Amino acid sequence: xxxxxxxxxxxxxxxxxxxxxxxxxxxxxxxxxxxxxxxxxxxxxxxxxxxxxxxxxxxxxxxxxxxxxxxxxxxxxxxxxxxxxxxxxxxxxxxxxxxxxxxxxxxxxxxxxxxxxxxxxxxxxxxxxxxxxxxxxxxxxxxxxxxxxxxxxxxxxxxxxxxxxxxxxxxxxxxxxxxxxxxxxxxxxxxxxxxxxxxxxxxxxxxxxxxxxxxxxxxxxxxxxxxxxxxxxxxxxxxxxxxxxxxxxxxxxxxxxxxxxxxxxxxxxxxxxxxxxxxxxxxxxxxxxxxxxxxxxxxxxxxxxxxxxxxxxxxxxxxxxxxxxxxxxxxxxxxxxxxxxxx
Amino acid sequence: xxxxxxxxxxxxxxxxxxxxxxxxxxxxxxxxxxxxxxxxxxxxxxxxxxxxxxxxxxxxxxxxxxxxxxxxxxxxxxxxxxxxxxxxxxxxxxxxxxxxxxxxxxxxxxxxxxxxxxxxxxxxxxxxxxxxxxxxxxxxxxxxxxxxxxxxxxxxxxxxxxxxxxxxxxxxxxxxxxxxxxxxxxxxxxxxxxxxxxxxxxxxxxxxxxxxxxxxxxxxxxxxxxxxxxxxxxxxxxxxxxxxxxxxxxxxxxxxxxxxxxxxxxxxxxxxxxxxxxxxxxxxxxxxxxxxxxxxxxxxxxxxxxxxxxxxxxxxxxxxxxxxxxxxxxxxxxxxxxxxxxx
Numbered sequence: 001x002x003x004x005x006x007x008x009x010x011x012x013x014x015x016x017x018x019x020x021x022x023x024x025x026x027x028x029x030x031x032x033x034x035x036x037x038x039x040x041x042x043x044x045x046x047x048x049x050x051x052x053x054x055x056x057x058x059x060x061x062x063x064x065x066x067x068x069x070x071x072x073x074x075x076x077x078x079x080x081x082x083x084x085x086x087x088x089x090x091x092x093x094x095x096x097x098x099x100x101x102x103x104x105x106x107x108x109x110x111x112x113x114x115x116x117x118x119x120x121x122x123x124x125x126x127x128x129x130x131x132x133x134x135x136x137x138x139x140x141x142x143x144x145x146x147x148x149x150x151x152x153x154x155x156x157x158x159x160x161x162x163x164x165x166x167x168x169x170x171x172x173x174x175x176x177x178x179x180x181x182x183x184x185x186x187x188x189x190x191x192x193x194x195x196x197x198x199x200x201x202x203x204x205x206x207x208x209x210x211x212x213x214x215x216x217x218x219x220x221x222x223x224x225x226x227x228x229x230x231x232x233x234x235x236x237x238x239x240x241x242x243x244x245x246x247x248x249x250x251x252x253x254x255x256x257x258x259x260x261x262x263x264x265x266x267x268x269x270x271x272x273x274x275x276x277x278x279x280x281x282x283x284x285x286x287x288x289x290x291x292x293x294x295x296x297x298x299x300x301x302x303x304x305x306x307x308x309x310x311x312x313x314x315x316x317x318x319x320x321x322x323x324x325x326x327x328x329x330x331x332x333x334x335x336x337x338x339x340x341x342x343x
Numbered sequence: 344x345x346x347x348x349x350x351x352x353x354x355x356x357x358x359x360x361x362x363x364x365x366x367x368x369x370x371x372x373x374x375x376x377x378x379x380x381x382x383x384x385x386x387x388x389x390x391x392x393x394x395x396x397x398x399x400x401x402x403x404x405x406x407x408x409x410x411x412x413x414x415x416x417x418x419x420x421x422x423x424x425x426x427x428x429x430x431x432x433x434x435x436x437x438x439x440x441x442x443x444x445x446x447x448x449x450x451x452x453x454x455x456x457x458x459x460x461x462x463x464x465x466x467x468x469x470x471x472x473x474x475x476x477x478x479x480x481x482x483x484x485x486x487x488x489x490x491x492x493x494x495x496x497x498x499x500x501x502x503x504x505x506x507x508x509x510x511x512x513x514x515x516x517x518x519x520x521x522x523x524x525x526x527x528x529x530x531x532x533x534x535x536x537x538x539x540x541x542x543x544x545x546x547x548x549x550x551x552x553x554x555x556x557x558x559x560x561x562x563x564x565x566x567x568x569x570x571x572x573x574x575x576x577x578x579x580x581x582x583x584x585x586x587x588x589x590x591x592x593x594x595x596x597x598x599x600x601x602x603x604x605x606x607x608x609x610x611x612x613x614x615x616x617x618x619x620x621x622x623x624x625x626x627x628x629x630x631x632x633x634x635x636x637x638x639x640x641x642x643x644x645x646x647x648x649x650x651x652x653x654x655x656x657x658x659x660x661x662x663x664x665x666x667x668x669x670x671x672x673x674x675x676x677x678x679x680x681x682x683x684x685x686x
Contacts, residue, residue: 133586143523146531180486180574188489188571212578216586228531229572231523233579235555240583243476243559244619248591251611258611264604268594276587 001030001316002095003309007037008064008082010101011299014042017101018051020305025055027306031313034095037082038062061085064102067298071105075113083107087114090291096316097292099308101283101300108144111286111293118321120328123152124288125227126295127160128234129168129281129311132215138164138222142284143231150193153177153224154201159287159324160222161204166318167285167311168221176210176220178229183209190226198224203327241276282308285315287324292316344373344659345438346652350380351407351425353444353641357385360444361394363648368398370649374656377438380425381405404428407445410641414448418456426450430457433634439659440635442651444626444643451487454629454636461664463671466495467631468570469638470503471577472511472624472654475558481507481565485627486574493536496520496567497544502630502667503565504547509661510628510654511564519553519563521572526552533569541567546670584619625651628658630667635659 005021007014014037021033032055035042039060046053063081065073074084083102087110090098098115100107104126112124125141140160145152157175164173177195179187184195186209198206210219215233225233252262262269282304283296292315296308348364350357357380364376378385378396382403389396406424408416417427426445430453433441441458443450447469455467468484483503488495500518507516520538522530527538529552541549553562558576568576595605605612625647626639635658639651 133590146523146529146534178575180489180571186489191489191571212575212580213582213585215579216582225575228523228534229575232521232555232568232572232576236558236576236579237555237583239556239559240580241587242556244584244587247476247615247618251608251615254611258608261604261607264607265594265601268597268601272587272590272594275590 001097001313002032002034003312003316004034004036004086004089004095004098005305005309006082006086006098006100006102007035007042007058008102009107010296012301013037013101014045015049016300016302017305018042018046018053019049019302020300020309021056022051022053023302023306024309028310028313031309033057033309034059034086034089036061036086036089037064059085059089065106067103069103069106071103071109074106074110078106083110084114087111087293090293091115097294097312099294099296099305099312101296101298101305104143104295104298107293107295108286111289115289115291115293117288118290118325118328120331121155121159121288121324123148123155124286125152125156125159126230126284127156127163127287128284130234130237131275131281133217135218136168136281137215137220138168139230139234140222140224140287141227141230142234143227144286145227147228148190148226150190150197153190153194153226154197155288155328157198157201157204157206157222157224158327160224162323162327163285163287163315163320164221166320166323167314170221172205173222174207174220175204175222175224176207176214178215178223178225178233179209179211181209182211194224245273245276282311285311287320290321292321344440344656345375345377346655346659347377347379347429347432347438347441348648348652349425349429349441349443349445350378350385350401351445352450353639353643355643356380356444357388358392359643359645360648361385361389361396362392362645363643363652364399365394365396366645366649367652371653371656374652376400376652377402377429377432379404379429379432380407402428402432408449410446412446412449414446414452417449417453421449426453427457430454430636433636434458440637440655442637442639442648442655444639444641444648447486447638447641450636450638451629454632458632458634458636460631461633461668461671463674464498464502464631464667466491466498467629468495468499468502469573469627470499470506470630471627473577473580474618474624476560478561479511479624480558480563481511482573482577483565483567483630484570484573485577486570487629488570490571491533491569493533493540496533496537496569497540498631498671500541500544500547500549500565500567501670503567505666505670506628506630506658506663507564509663509666510657513564515548516565517550517563518547518565518567519550521558521566521568521576522552522554524552525554537567588616588619625654628654630663634664
């Protein structure tokens with residue numbers, strides 16, 4: 001398997017990206033890594049930091065899309081950037097997947113315009129895996145589409161379900177719709193309509209609406225939402241966790257007694273931090289495009305990159321995209337059959 | 344000041360409601376409390392639990408709106424309930440404010456249809472005060488209106504600002520718009536339009552968009568949002584806090600060493616729990632109606648009720664509603680003046 005990695009995406013590039021790739025290669029014999037970015041810089045950083053890049057192929061390109069760049073620059077002024085080059089290589093079948101910790105908007109735009117959407121899927125979505133108590137869940141869409149049509153959320157439910165079952169090995173994944181109450185009649189017009197579509201979708205295990213208080217607990221495996229609400233759910237979730245963990249940290253630092261208290265449970269606290277930490281899931285798959293594209297956290301460390309590569313390898317190996325495409329094709333056949341029956 | 348209290352609203356009514364009222368009366372000499380609900384039940388619960396209700400007036404009504412009742416029942420089948428009777432008394436100036444821990448939808452419907460909206464305000468909103476690090480902030484609307492027009496969110500910003508400045512004593516309260524990015528161009532069509540309206544509103548201190556990660560920290564004092572997103576922000580916030588605190592509790596219970604660790608910082612942990620606990624702010628004002636209506640948490644204890652009464656007394660004393668009405672009147676004058684100038 002060949003994974004193309006944007007060596008210049010994110011706050012800690014290229015150092016942490018290179019380190020993460022080296023760890024991933026050491027753990028997976030079937031993996032090949034193609035780096036996009038400035039060859040001279042990659043080589044000098046690797047040398048300075050003693051990172052073995054002998055097994056990585058480098059495709060040289062000097063330009064980089066920054067966090068401030070317009071998302072469309074991936075197709076216009078920055079066609080020669082590490083991100084744009086990687087996406088074109090993926091589209092041309094020169095690799096099996098592409099991962100980048102760079103500008104999310106540009107990556108989404110590039111995935112949609114260069115790699116292109118799966119036939120029948122109207123919108124691509126960010127689909128991060130997040131911790132819950134216990135386990136983890138997928139939030140889809142976490143911010144790709146501010147304005148969504150009901151059909152798009154219906155597709156998110158199907159794509160999320162397939163991904164969770166295949167990549168995360170969750171049998172009969174429960175799909176829930178983020179809403180302001182559990183009853184079918186709850187929510188704004190968009191979500192009332194989506195409820196009906198998901199309820200009628202026989203290929204998924206739809207468990208109905210889920211409220212915000214239930215999301216951090218074990219209410220379902222896939223939380224379907226529009227990108228506007230999803231982004232605010234995701235970030236409020238992260239913010240609340242950071243605020244509470246910050247308060248706990250400040251308590252422990254207070255004096256000798258609180259420091260002793262912290263010492264007594266340091267192993268457990270580390271475990272909790274690990275559970276809350278989203279590094280393990282590395283970021284978000286972009287679901288709905290023709291080949292696997294994975295958005296790694298912007299502040300990714302080597303460990304995050306390593307996990308992201310492993311997850312992306314599973315994404316390739318489990319043929320999630322073929323399954324989504326097959327489903328999308330079937331739905332259209334059913335829809336046109338229904339139409340023919342009516343006429 | 345006369346506050347009308349629904350003695351039969353919420354999970355712990357009437358016991359905790361009566362206890363809370365008794366504490367509130369003992370702390371405020373200028374307070375009169377009128378209870379609505381079954382006189383015989385109130386008297387027997389008070390006697391059994393040794394609660395002094397001698398200073399409370401009871402307006403007898405036997406019916407109760409339950410959590411399962413349709414919100415409209417407050418105007419139809421349950422006109423004789425403790426909630427409906429209280430709201431009519433408020434509307435008829437038999438009290439200065441009304442508080443209830445009962446069915447939120449019914450209370451909102453009753454506040455809108457019985458107490459009625461302030462002239463010029465298109466929607467009433469739930470406006471809870473929530474903890475942040477440090478301090479607190481208002482989230483408006485936290486769930487009253489699933490579908491909102493831009494003008495409604497503009498009104499929420501003004502109402503929230505007035506409430507925070509007068510009741511919570513925050514000078515020059517910062518108003519932020521919950522959004523998926525800080526730039527003016529971010530968000531769906533609704534929020535882009537709202538950004539413009541808030542930016543042009545000279546009477547408030549608009550600080551721009553705030554992202555979910557910033558909300559739990561000190562980004563602003565009033566977070567403006569539509570009721571659909573607001574409800575999910577509120578409940579995800581509560582859920583995330585509950586999940587983490589639950590995990591910490593389970594760590595401390597694990598063995599003798601972790602129990603010792605907990606003992607060493609028990610005072611600090613209690614303080615943290617108190618900060619996160621929303622009891623102190625008691626629930627949510629319903630802003631936009633002609634007289635103060637306050638929704639207390641459904642699971643309110645006596646302490647929550649006490650705080651809710653104190654906050655409601657401040658809501659009355661600081662003439663928030665007069666100020667909102669004056670503002671709404673001025674805006675209309677300005678708008679019609681502008682229109683006249685154009686014609």
